[in-house]
Amino acid sequence: RGSTMKNIRIGSVGLGRLGLRHAENVASKIPGASLHALCDLDETLLAQTADRLGVPYRYTDFDQMVQNAEIDAVVIVSPSGLHTGQIEAALKAGKHVFTEKPLGVTVEECKTAERAVEAHPDRVFMIGFMRRFDESYMYAHEKVMRGDIGKPVLFRSYSQDPESSIEGAIKYAGHSGGQFLDMAVHDIDLARWFVGSEPQNVYAIGGCYAHPEFGQYNDGDNVSCLMKFQNDAMVFLFAGRTAPHGYNVETEIIGTTGILRIASVPQKNMVEVLDSHGVRRECSDNFLDRFESSYVREIQEFVDCIREDRKPSVSVYDGTKCTEIAYRCKEAFETGQLLEF
Amino acid sequence: RGSTMKNIRIGSVGLGRLGLRHAENVASKIPGASLHALCDLDETLLAQTADRLGVPYRYTDFDQMVQNAEIDAVVIVSPSGLHTGQIEAALKAGKHVFTEKPLGVTVEECKTAERAVEAHPDRVFMIGFMRRFDESYMYAHEKVMRGDIGKPVLFRSYSQDPESSIEGAIKYAGHSGGQFLDMAVHDIDLARWFVGSEPQNVYAIGGCYAHPEFGQYNDGDNVSCLMKFQNDAMVFLFAGRTAPHGYNVETEIIGTTGILRIASVPQKNMVEVLDSHGVRRECSDNFLDRFESSYVREIQEFVDCIREDRKPSVSVYDGTKCTEIAYRCKEAFETGQLLEF
Amino acid sequence: RGSTMKNIRIGSVGLGRLGLRHAENVASKIPGASLHALCDLDETLLAQTADRLGVPYRYTDFDQMVQNAEIDAVVIVSPSGLHTGQIEAALKAGKHVFTEKPLGVTVEECKTAERAVEAHPDRVFMIGFMRRFDESYMYAHEKVMRGDIGKPVLFRSYSQDPESSIEGAIKYAGHSGGQFLDMAVHDIDLARWFVGSEPQNVYAIGGCYAHPEFGQYNDGDNVSCLMKFQNDAMVFLFAGRTAPHGYNVETEIIGTTGILRIASVPQKNMVEVLDSHGVRRECSDNFLDRFESSYVREIQEFVDCIREDRKPSVSVYDGTKCTEIAYRCKEAFETGQLLEF
Amino acid sequence: RGSTMKNIRIGSVGLGRLGLRHAENVASKIPGASLHALCDLDETLLAQTADRLGVPYRYTDFDQMVQNAEIDAVVIVSPSGLHTGQIEAALKAGKHVFTEKPLGVTVEECKTAERAVEAHPDRVFMIGFMRRFDESYMYAHEKVMRGDIGKPVLFRSYSQDPESSIEGAIKYAGHSGGQFLDMAVHDIDLARWFVGSEPQNVYAIGGCYAHPEFGQYNDGDNVSCLMKFQNDAMVFLFAGRTAPHGYNVETEIIGTTGILRIASVPQKNMVEVLDSHGVRRECSDNFLDRFESSYVREIQEFVDCIREDRKPSVSVYDGTKCTEIAYRCKEAFETGQLLEF
């Protein structure tokens, strides 16, 4: 990261729960990059954030932002339904693009994004599957690639949001695409990454165990699915909104000669408390807490790819695949049938 | 357990891996009972064991043993295919009966056993689902019954035998009834016990990941299934023969307001080793190691039921249900279809 | 444990917190032994317990009990100050003797006990250092003896009673002999057993951090000491009465090539609870809970020694040594000086 | 951290094990700062590092570096014996100073540093007790300050270097100041920070359990001490060079109403491995691995203090105190006596 390399000026769109964090990271934690523009519909939030982070340009219209010639790259953290449109516009304007997951909320949208990316082969395009940038997941993945656990037998992954954030989840439910697309899409990405194969069929169940509100979107507050992959690996995914203990993302990969578990206890840090409740670990509060450094690392990788003229290991096709699979899981859940891919 | 109560004289059949342990337990760890007779086809083993444990009567024919008027009760630890025949014979001869799981290897056999039990309502009949007598499972069950975790959302249970015992497993594979009947039957029992409901449908997958030998019995070395129960609870079971770390029986019950995990690390004892492999827990070697005190406790309960003229909480119908469900899982696995109950 | 061996008839004295448990164990959990007599000053408790456990003989006078010719052995669980007198009387009457720790509350008393034991070389004499019979401590000890951790560097051991039982501890404080004799005596025994050497000097500190009541006996509610042993091993002991989380007995042995930790988390069982307090293990409530099976195992060993005409590995001299060391620690604590042995 | 604030240009001295890391961090992980000069005796290393990190100025003479008017601040990571001289020179030249621990290797040196700091009250001076910037230690400290664990009873802290790095430790032994000054100084700092009091007396022991080489410096490969603090808290410290499992820094604070443990298992990350060694956590390799983000956070704090015209919470007097205490521990160890402060 020599200082002679070009500094990458970034414009970021969406200043919500995650967008604010991405903006702060770009502003101060990414050597080689600077936050040059911000975009959000909410003008107060926009002004306040741009002032606080010392950002020169502010926009309420994304299309205008991408016309700013001083900007090299965009980071898209807007609502999922806007992703592909913004991807297209940004690439067309010659910008490198980092977009949050999911790539798109329909497979058609994803295909549009694919075409846009294909049309700009010299631009860096990256999708925010941040778990791939978590040091524990990275460490485990290396072991698996090295053959330490043999052939994959069972891949199990949980994404649980804390009950304490249920209100927001309910409000957001109509636009999230459902548990499989909104939450399990990360586990789907991990499954493909660790197992190195694609799903063959899926059975999905679940329900509204505590919050009937999800029912109106044909969704559940807790859902799961069992998939057989083409290489015979079994994949079991669980996504829930009612975790009593905090934000719990955990994964287990059972191989023929070894087993790995990542974050089986979602401990917030290395402190153990011994008190009247026993011996306990306090848990991560939410994705910002748990994946704090992954969000930095993924943007760093995006910036480094631009500066070093490389391509990230996650492609737009991975984004499409994950959306496709998530949709099929959703369909299996809604119909109660065993579906093929 | 006053000393004025009658001492229960027990005859035990089968001196294999588990039978020997049951015999030893009855001989010296069960107040109120004594080991009065042994039965096995293997005469050397029979003589040796009877001598060592000071057992007066020895038989190679079970039917002769049950004619011994001095015997009050039998403990059946013979191969699974012999269970129901021996249950019938023993009850007919007026003995109380404890039988190892599974009740029978076909549903028809189980129904025969049900009729035999119904014909002798004054006899104690018990089936060896020893996990219900493990102190951790008992402790967790109490919490669930008390409502500590709310409504059950996901029940997940693993039964993993160590790779180190694979040779025996392969030899035994033809008579075991397959992974679902031989191993997962315990998890099925637990699922019903914890969730308090019955399965509605099942999807099952798996394969021979390391040991093709299981293929000739239409079985896998690792299998799993996802079931929806009538009360909407999701149930995910996994049974494997290739655990690299030891004997791993673990269960998780996710409820709407709390989660319990039993034996998520199958630690042998409370010793932690810090050496060049890191910080580690050595694991249980096998079922005898892990469930040592459960095997004692279940026989104690059997004897106490006889002495106190009570009925055990597990009934013959539980045995039939578990066999039925295990068979349906096996069928789902073999056909690759989603099956209803 | 052949059935042809003589049954050992036991008389037990003291029906307090631990005495009751020993009585129940002898009555129903020790093959080869039966509870034949009970002794306590409290007549109601005596009658009630004897009735419940079906014990033929009852005494309020220990000297009378040991005259009962039907009794083979006694188990002493009376207040610590009575131990050596009862040991002498029992041995003189020809009984085998198991006594609770500490051997005696002064070194002189211990010497008297030594002489009594020496005068009856054909009698089994055993002292209740039950931790030596805990499966985790046994497992760790074997490793250490096998050389798995090399040369001992640091031995650290904690004995913590829960704050919830502080009332009893305060009441009992005047007769307990102080934290070092009452609690740390077990850790002293373990240190000698694991390190295989004797202390050379000791520095001890502590105080009344929460309960000034202990001050009137020149004692603290939490105390610790650092000792250098003759083989250079460092030994750090901590004994406390105010543990917020439960009964915590833990030990660490740091060797030159490996480290062992026993019960670093004093978990009650294998259940993990995930709730609003995080991910937690509930803890052992008290010594009866934590060492349940050790109390059985030590009495079994006592009975087996009698039946097989063997001597236990813990001798009366171990009892004296531990009392001597505990006293020296107490003296170091009281004077604030560095003391030699 | 608005972009309008002045950028702090840093000159760093010492490019050894830790110095290299500090240089890399300043070069690319500290918003608001840039690495402007490097100094080391080793010219090859100097040139190589400066090239790689794009650093304009290079020096082999520290005194020359501090004359560079473009430099605002220095980071001192040279051998411990050089610290105070370089502190003086840098402050005199008007630079802000961050120095690695220990402040100095004698108390006199520390006093000199104190005077230099006092003579430049407008300069930021900070000492590198990085554990105070570890997120787990910070989290625990907040709890203690909030009163969550009541009054401190026992503070226990370990610093263990892995046996795998013993060669370097032996080579370095003559200049390190000994285990208490080189390693335990961090635990001494933590003890004062958590307990909020100063030591009253100390007893220290230890020896050369595996490596006699330390003996020639009157040092041990493993040492420990027990201190009574003025507020009665007990403090037990252990420092070792032969940890079989990795780099182990752990701390326990037992209070009257709660207990905290920091890093009781020195796990490298959140991955659990289940294989033939059991269930295990791989451990941190060394201080760079364990305290990776603390080293960043402390320099960030140093830079922020300069930019925001604040003073760090750790003062030069803390540095002196820690050196004083470490020396007294060393003296106690060497003389075998109980010493007062």
Ligand SMILES: NC(=O)c1ccc[n+]([C@@H]2O[C@H](COP(=O)([O-])OP(=O)(O)OC[C@H]3O[C@@H](n4cnc5c(N)ncnc54)[C@H](O)[C@@H]3O)[C@@H](O)[C@H]2O)c1
């Ligand atoms: N990788 C992860 O772990 C993770 C976590 C959370 C969210 N996400 C993804 O990030 C995206 C944002 O999620 P969030 O939770 O931050 O959302 P949010 O609803 O909290 O915030 C969205 C923001 O976008 C702004 N916005 C809406 N329409 C806009 C428009 N047309 N132009 C400009 N700004 C507009 C809103 O004003 C709001 O500030 C989603 O796609 C989500 O799937 C990913």
Ligand SMILES: NC(=O)c1ccc[n+]([C@@H]2O[C@H](COP(=O)([O-])OP(=O)(O)OC[C@H]3O[C@@H](n4cnc5c(N)ncnc54)[C@H](O)[C@@H]3O)[C@@H](O)[C@H]2O)c1
């Ligand atoms: N609950 C559990 O955890 C558990 C564990 C293991 C086995 N089991 C069950 O226990 C039973 C025995 O299993 P095992 O592993 O001990 O079997 P095994 O094959 O090791 O031993 C079976 C024994 O029965 C004897 N035997 C066979 N036919 C006989 C006959 N006609 N009459 C008398 N003896 C006969 C054999 O000689 C052998 O000694 C099975 O039903 C199995 O499902 C339960």
Ligand SMILES: NC(=O)c1ccc[n+]([C@@H]2O[C@H](COP(=O)([O-])OP(=O)(O)OC[C@H]3O[C@@H](n4cnc5c(N)ncnc54)[C@H](O)[C@@H]3O)[C@@H](O)[C@H]2O)c1
């Ligand atoms: N090994 C361990 O873990 C452990 C644990 C607790 C107690 N102990 C030891 O066990 C002994 C008893 O402790 P406890 O806590 O059960 O005591 P306790 O005070 O609860 O009970 C003592 C009993 O002895 C009876 N008693 C008193 N004087 C008597 C006499 N002269 N004759 C007959 N009975 C008499 C009392 O009535 C009472 O029932 C003590 O020596 C203690 O050190 C050991």
Ligand SMILES: NC(=O)c1ccc[n+]([C@@H]2O[C@H](COP(=O)([O-])OP(=O)(O)OC[C@H]3O[C@@H](n4cnc5c(N)ncnc54)[C@H](O)[C@@H]3O)[C@@H](O)[C@H]2O)c1
């Ligand atoms: N906070 C911590 O965790 C921690 C960890 C390790 C070291 N340290 C401290 O950091 C300091 C350095 O330790 P290290 O292990 O990196 O040492 P090191 O021996 O690995 O490196 C020292 C470097 O200083 C250079 N040097 C020596 N004399 C010099 C001089 N006169 N001018 C310029 N450069 C000179 C050497 O060439 C070498 O590159 C020590 O004070 C040590 O106590 C702190």
